[in-house]
Amino acid sequence: MPLTPQSRNTTMTATxxxxxxxxxxxxxxxxxxxxxVSRALRGERAVDAELVARAKEAAQRLGYVPDPAxxxxxxxxxxxxxxxxxMLSNALFVDVLEAVQRSLRPEGFQTLIGITHYDAQExxxxxxxxxQHRPVGLLVTGLQQSNxxxxxxxxxxxxxxxxxxxxxxxxxxxxxxxxxxxxxxxAAGMTQHLLSRGHTRIAFAGAQLDARTLQRSVGxxxxxxxAGLPTTALEWxxxxxxxxxxGGQIFEQILAQSPRPQAIFFGNDDLAQxxxxxxxxxxxxxxxxxxxxxxxxxxxxxxxxxxLTTVRTPRSxxxxxxxxxxxxxxxxxxxxxxxxxxxxxxVIREST
Amino acid sequence: MPLTPQSRNTTMTATxxxxxxxxxxxxxxxxxxxxxVSRALRGERAVDAELVARAKEAAQRLGYVPDPAxxxxxxxxxxxxxxxxxMLSNALFVDVLEAVQRSLRPEGFQTLIGITHYDAQExxxxxxxxxQHRPVGLLVTGLQQSNxxxxxxxxxxxxxxxxxxxxxxxxxxxxxxxxxxxxxxxAAGMTQHLLSRGHTRIAFAGAQLDARTLQRSVGxxxxxxxAGLPTTALEWxxxxxxxxxxGGQIFEQILAQSPRPQAIFFGNDDLAQxxxxxxxxxxxxxxxxxxxxxxxxxxxxxxxxxxLTTVRTPRSxxxxxxxxxxxxxxxxxxxxxxxxxxxxxxVIREST
DNA sequence: CTGAAAGCGCTTACAG
DNA sequence: CTGAAAGCGCTTACAG
Numbered sequence: 001m002p003l004t005p006q007s008r009n010t011t012m013t014a015t016x017x018x019x020x021x022x023x024x025x026x027x028x029x030x031x032x033x034x035x036x037v038s039r040a041l042r043g044e045r046a047v048d049a050e051l052v053a054r055a056k057e058a059a060q061r062l063g064y065v066p067d068p069a070x071x072x073x074x075x076x077x078x079x080x081x082x083x084x085x086x087m088l089s090n091a092l093f094v095d096v097l098e099a100v101q102r103s104l105r106p107e108g109f110q111t112l113i114g115i116t117h118y119d120a121q122e123x124x125x126x127x128x129x130x131x132q133h134r135p136v137g138l139l140v141t142g143l144q145q146s147n148x149x150x151x152x153x154x155x156x157x158x159x160x161x162x163x164x165x166x167x168x169x170x171x172x173x174x175x176x177x178x179x180x181x182x183x184x185x186x187a188a189g190m191t192q193h194l195l196s197r198g199h200t201r202i203a204f205a206g207a208q209l210d211a212r213t214l215q216r217s218v219g220x221x222x223x224x225x226x227a228g229l230p231t232t233a234l235e236w237x238x239x240x241x242x243x244x245x246x247g248g249q250i251f252e253q254i255l256a257q258s259p260r261p262q263a264i265f266f267g268n269d270d271l272a273q274x275x276x277x278x279x280x281x282x283x284x285x286x287x288x289x290x291x292x293x294x295x296x297x298x299x300x301x302x303x304x305x306x307x308l309t310t311v312r313t314p315r316s317x318x319x320x321x322x323x324x325x326x327x328x329x330x331x332x333x334x335x336x337x338x339x340x341x342x343x344x345x346x347v348i349r350e351s352t
Numbered sequence: 353m354p355l356t357p358q359s360r361n362t363t364m365t366a367t368x369x370x371x372x373x374x375x376x377x378x379x380x381x382x383x384x385x386x387x388x389v390s391r392a393l394r395g396e397r398a399v400d401a402e403l404v405a406r407a408k409e410a411a412q413r414l415g416y417v418p419d420p421a422x423x424x425x426x427x428x429x430x431x432x433x434x435x436x437x438x439m440l441s442n443a444l445f446v447d448v449l450e451a452v453q454r455s456l457r458p459e460g461f462q463t464l465i466g467i468t469h470y471d472a473q474e475x476x477x478x479x480x481x482x483x484q485h486r487p488v489g490l491l492v493t494g495l496q497q498s499n500x501x502x503x504x505x506x507x508x509x510x511x512x513x514x515x516x517x518x519x520x521x522x523x524x525x526x527x528x529x530x531x532x533x534x535x536x537x538x539a540a541g542m543t544q545h546l547l548s549r550g551h552t553r554i555a556f557a558g559a560q561l562d563a564r565t566l567q568r569s570v571g572x573x574x575x576x577x578x579a580g581l582p583t584t585a586l587e588w589x590x591x592x593x594x595x596x597x598x599g600g601q602i603f604e605q606i607l608a609q610s611p612r613p614q615a616i617f618f619g620n621d622d623l624a625q626x627x628x629x630x631x632x633x634x635x636x637x638x639x640x641x642x643x644x645x646x647x648x649x650x651x652x653x654x655x656x657x658x659x660l661t662t663v664r665t666p667r668s669x670x671x672x673x674x675x676x677x678x679x680x681x682x683x684x685x686x687x688x689x690x691x692x693x694x695x696x697x698x699v700i701r702e703s704t
Numbered sequence: 705c706t707g708a709a710a711g712c713g714c715t716t717a718c719a720g
Numbered sequence: 721c722t723g724a725a726a727g728c729g730c731t732t733a734c735a736g
Contacts, residue, residue, distance in 0.1 A: 020728095020729085022728095022729055022730085023729065023730065023731095024729080024730095032707090033706070033707050033708080034707090034729090034730080034731095035706075035707060036705090036706060036707075038731065039706090039731095046705055046706090047705070047706085048705060048706085051705090065484055066484075066729085066730075067425070067484075067486075067729050067730065068421075068484060068485050068486075069420075069421045069422075069424035069425040069430060069485075069486065069728085069729080069730085070421075070425050070712090070728070070729035070730035070731085071730055072420075072421035072424075072712090072730090073419070073421040073422050073425050073711095073712045073714080073728090073729080073730070074711080074712055074729075074730040074731035074732075075712085075730080075731055075732080076712070076731090078421060088440060088446040089443065089450075089651070091441065094441055094446070097440065098440070098441075098467070101467060105481075110464060110481070110485065111465070112462060112464075113463070113465050115450070115453060132417055132419075132420060133420050133421075133462065134419075134421065243651065244651065244652045244655045245654070245655055248655060273652070274655055277656065280632065280657050299596065300596045300625070300652070302597070303597055303626055303629050305632050372712095372713085374712095374713055374714085375713065375714065376713080376714095384722080384723090385722070385723050385724080386713090386714080386715095386723090387715075387716095387722075387723060387724085388721090388722060388723075390714070390715065391715095391722090394715095398722090399722085400722085403721090403722085418713085418714075419712085419713055419714065421712085422712070422713035422715085422728090423713080423714055423715075424714090424728090425712090425713080425714070425715090425727095425728045425729065426714045426715035426716070426727080427714080427715055427728085428715090428716095428728070
């Protein structure tokens with residue numbers, strides 16, 4: 001007779017069929033009621049220390065593992081946290097995700113990762129799917145959710161932390177949390193650095209044209225205007241995805257313009273890296289012939305030729321802080337700050 | 353009186369409290385039993401066409417959404433698929449993940465992503481966590497799981513597809529599925545290309561030293577040996593993570609050796625890219641002074657100076673095929689092939 | 705501080 | 721082809 005899962009059960013008497021060790025099994029062994037075991041294992045207070053010890057030992061002995069589905073059904077919420085990021089090919093978000101998982105996993109939460117591809121429709125769809133799983137929390141990128149998405153979040157009652165951007169201090173802070181930095185200030189800061197080098201014709205080139213890239217262009221424009229400089233014909237916006245190859249193309253387009261800008265500030269490092277490589281190919285000397293700056297300090301930027309001046313953004317800290325805020329919220333704590341500005345750093349290397 | 357979730361319920365009469373629309377609500381509206389609605393909605397056969405229509409309409413009208421937790425509890429399996437990848441900072445796996453999600457989401461499956469950091473212990477841990485969620489399937493990277501991990505998978509009875517590497521044809525194909533290509537053959541192929549260029553001192557440089565990198569070194573060695581060439585003092589293995597910066601360092605180390613190799617085959621593109629940039633900095637002409645080849649055809653390799661010769665690996669196809677195999681398995685289909693060789697392509701650009 | 709009862713929202717056998 | 725019963729494995733009120 002083959003040893004099927006069924007036949008195996010015949011050898012087990014006290015424990016239930018199906019193989020799985022349940023709370024009832026643990027309770028029986030510990031000599032207490034299942035509810036007490038449940039409370040003991042979850043560390044709920046108001047359980048006698050000795051019973052806790054007995055329950056834990058019994059659970060250990062039987063190799064008991066709580067069933068997340070049963071738990072979710074009974075408690076009306078799962079151990080999932082939904083995370084929405086635009087795209088993993090942007091290394092930025094890989095760092096955010098890493099930090100989120102590193103913070104959430106030890107606390108027993110599973111991350112549900114949704115990739116929106118910078119598409120509000122898809123984000124809405126993903127949100128809907130994630131919400132079906134009754135997550136305990138939501139970590140979303142940016143503030144530009146569609147109206148329906150916003151409504152879905154609100155009505156779900158699930159706490160939501162927005163990452164990367166900051167909710168304007170003017171907004172009445174009602175349940176909306178954000179962790180990030182001012183994209184606009186960071187871009188203005190980089191522009192000021194370029195201005196301090198004596199450049200006056202500073203171009204801004206952005207791709208993808210997501211909200212954050214646009215905010216960076218606003219920061220650039222602000223710094224230019226404050227310096228009394230024109231920005232006309234210096235802004236290069238391309239809706240295509242941000243890549244090395246596109247950076248090279250945009251760079252060549254800009255070079256064809258006359259008068260040629262003295263510096264180009266790219267809205268993301270991959271564009272700047274592509275420009276740097278193209279400059280090398282064309283025999284242009286950076287920064288002597290033209291200065292190049294990037295944004296985000298992505299992998300490879302320090303290895304470029306010359307090494308790229310860029311803005312270092314705190315994405316790991318953002319992922320970690322967002323997770324910590326969520327965790328605090330789940331413990332029922334009140335957050336002293338609903339808006340966490342983690343700042344940025346201008347990293348001056350040799351390309352400017 | 354404030355409108356709390358509780359008080360809101362008083363306005364609803366027919367439907368249940370708690371707000372959530374349940375199967376029972378749909379059944380009531382459709383005038384059939386809940387089981388019939390359940391079967392109709394899941395597309396289970398053996399339900400009268402008219403009742404199916406009525407059930408679906410009622411579900412639609414009420415905005416019914418099945419509860420995954422209840423479903424999982426009753427059916428003993430969730431809608432989750434566990435996916436294990438080593439690291440997202442290796443762009444390779446971002447492509448795999450993209451493809452997996454693109455294939456699985458439309459079928460109603462949620463992806464549980466675990467990042468192992470190339471650590472067998474962590475993989476084991478992640479596996480254990482994922483298995484608690486009773487996934488319907490597992491997609492894991494490579495074949496080198498720890499014994500305990502292997503046991504966990506086996507005993508769970510959850511179908512598992514291994515990605516990237518191929519299970520040796522000699523292994524009795526019992527329940528183990530694999531999709532990938534021969535890392536060894538691919539490396540041997542690249543080495544042959546280098547040999548065809550007339551090089552005889554061809555070095556191999558690998559980092560991270562995961563199983564696949566090591567298989568590539570074996571392929572390189574095989575091709576060299578077959579060509580009657582020595583490999584002594586030509587193999588450079590570094591356990592550190594594979595990065596542009598490390599590639600540059602290894603490159604300089606190799607250059608210090610004499611006689612200097614005529615070509616270097618890097619086990620991953622990021623290393624090769626770092627070498628290329630360092631060559632540029634040192635004023636070495638590639639491939640004239642030294643030829644450089646990579647592996648994987650990662651983003652940026654085509655933009656390098658000179659563009660990098662490399663092996664294009666079918667990671668999107670791997671993710672997609674693995675998903676499709678899993679889907680077929682879940683439908684109870686028998687897979688004609690338990691081992692899918694998706695091949696590779698030697699992409700010759702200007703660096704060799 | 706502890707427990708008996710009820711129920712979370714589905715699906716799985718089992719009848720008919 | 722359809723349904724009444726039972727149960728999946730927990731936790732939430734509610735008592736004591």
